[in-house]
Ligand SMILES: Nc1ncnc2c1ncn2[C@@H]1O[C@H](COP(=O)(O)OP(=O)(O)O)[C@@H](O)[C@H]1O
């Protein structure tokens with residue numbers, strides 16, 4: 001099987017053995033255009049604050065380069081490959097023509113013609129209006145999203161296109177998640193997966209928000225859902241077969257099974273063999289997503305959503321998230337560390353992350369005297385407000401970079417605890433916390449999470465979680481296993497109790513967490529942080 005994971009900065013492919021999930025070869029392709037935040041490629045067109053776009057060329061390059069390279073690295077005959085599965089970030093969406101041609105190919109100088117990356121946060125005003133109207137009208141779908149939808153989601157992003165570039169909106173014949181667009185390119189068949197549609201696409205109980213509701217937002221928005229697919233495809237299903245053109249790109253046999261599209265977070269549950277009710281998988285990378293199957297339906301404040309069949313068929317799938325985690329550490333490493341630290345790290349042959357971690361790990365809990373809010377990229381759960389920003393409290397003239405670095409790691413752990421507690425308070429038990437993603441390599445960070453959460457952490461056994469999960473879904477789509485649970489049991493990998501909480505540190509963290517909660521409630525109403533953002537925007541940054 002081949003699994004392909006389309007991330008924020010790169011795409012990676014992995015070749016996986018069907019019988020036991022062994023990863024035989026892998027390759028990564030860094031996107032040439034990365035995240036497009038400043039100006040449109042090949043033009044002088046500048047982007048406003050909070051914009052984040054991607055290029056479809058970069059995604060196709062992953063198929064052209066990472067897939068054949070992974071097969072070569074595995075040293076297998078490509079003719080042995082029987083299926084391909086993919087996952088994408090979400091909600092990464094694009095306007096396209098009826099044949100799937102992205103509009104940015106026709107008008108590369110129009111910002112709204114480009115795919116909007118999940119972390120495009122410039123549609124907050126549109127999300128606010130959607131939320132206010134939905135609350136006022138008592139829209140039945142709103143509680144399924146914890147009472148607020150995010151500016152990252154398709155209705156907010158599409159309304160922004162309509163109001164800021166109606167001409168691009170009018171030319172949009174299909175509005176599609178990149179997760180489904182890539183499947184279209186691979187199979188020639190347009191499908192819509194139940195996962196992206198259900199969560200960030202706001203599809204509940206067989207329908208999208210009503211025409212009437214959309215018309216009340218803007219008269220020309222009434223017909224928006226005609227640009228979406230209404231037939232949804234189940235996870236682990238067969239989307240179609242690899243076309244000759246896609247076989248040419250990838251070097252894989254024409255006609256192999258291609259699984260229905262999926263999301264990087266949700267597909268990782270299969271890779272961690274954590275698809276039973278109460279197993280919360282936290283995919284910790286640039287951001288963290290928390291996904292959990294459950295047999296009960298509840299309204300959890302601030303969750304991203306609950307979707308029937310959204311992780312595995314037959315169960316409710318919950319999602320919550322933190323919009324910035326590794327990204328916050330990266331910001332600090334890039335902008336908060338003096339040259340002397342960079343030099344010292346270099347001399348020791350360490351990354352700046354590893355160097356700061358080593359220094360921070362030598363401290364006792366609370367020794368830095370700091371507490372921080374992890375909102376540098378806004379707050380996805382539980383406040384659902386991307387106009388909030390980061391806060392660091394307690395700095396003195398003796399504060400050092402490692403102190404701040406540690407406080408930022410702790411802030412993200414406190415944010416995770418807030419999410420877990422919110423689920424449990426709403427009557428959805430979290431039986432096991434399973435960590436996955438790029439941050440697993442930082443053992444100090446993982447131990448902080450175990451101490452702050454006061455519970456054992458399990459960890460996924462693969463550092464290619466999403467790509468492995470995609471390969472597992474492909475195995476089901478190809479008919480090698482009856483369902484995702486069986487395929488996950490055979491091919492997924494998880495180490496239980498990898499980190500155990502330390503009682504004394506956990507007690508010390510309880511005190512800091514209480515301060516975090518006070519800070520959270522104080523700044524969470526947005527009075528000060530929204531004003532600061534408004535002043536920033538008026539000043540034209
Ligand atoms: N040693 C480290 N400790 C903490 N964070 C790290 C470390 N090394 C890299 N990071 C952060 O990890 C993030 C990348 O995580 P990864 O899972 O690879 O990416 P993605 O979320 O795009 O899949 C970056 O934001 C980076 O700042």
Ligand SMILES: O=C(CO)[C@@H](O)[C@@H](O)COP(=O)(O)O
Pocket residue numbers: 007008088089090091118263264265283285286287288289319321
């Ligand atoms: O929002 C989701 C999933 O719902 C993610 O795709 C998004 O946070 C991006 O994840 P990464 O930080 O690229 O792992």
